[in-house]
Amino acid sequence: MKKLTIILFLCIIPFMFVRIGSSETNLLVDTAVIATGIKNLTPVGVAEKFSADVGKLYCFSKIIGKADGHSIKHVWYYRDKKVLEVPLAVKYPIFRTYSSKRIPPNYTGIWKVEIVAEGGTILETLEFDIN
Secondary structure, three states: OHHHHHHHHHHHHHHHHHHHHHOOOOEEEEEEEEEOEEEOOEEEOOOOEEOOOOEEEEEEEEEEEOOOOOEEEEEEEEOOEEEEEEEEEOOOOEEEEEEEEEEOOOOOEEEEEEEEEHHHOEEEEEEEEEO
């Protein structure tokens, strides 16, 4: 009886891990930056502090992992209040993508962008300052 219990236990455990693993997106952020522009899918003007008259900023991310129908979101926050959410499809195993946000001159202070996988897992958080 003890052997049967052990065998059943060993047969059930792998299925538990398969279910957990299949709900994961397996996407990783290789590179993530805030920039003043994007040229040929390459960020330019990368920094963590920007002047209040910057006008527009870009969140660039290079994503690595299984691409089969997955997506991410760039969620922009100003002073911890969500101001923009941009869904982005991940089409290839190595995929570069970006979103942009106009920055009003009077919105000075701390901003952040969360790169979020399907299911809500935060893959990366970028903080930057507008002054």
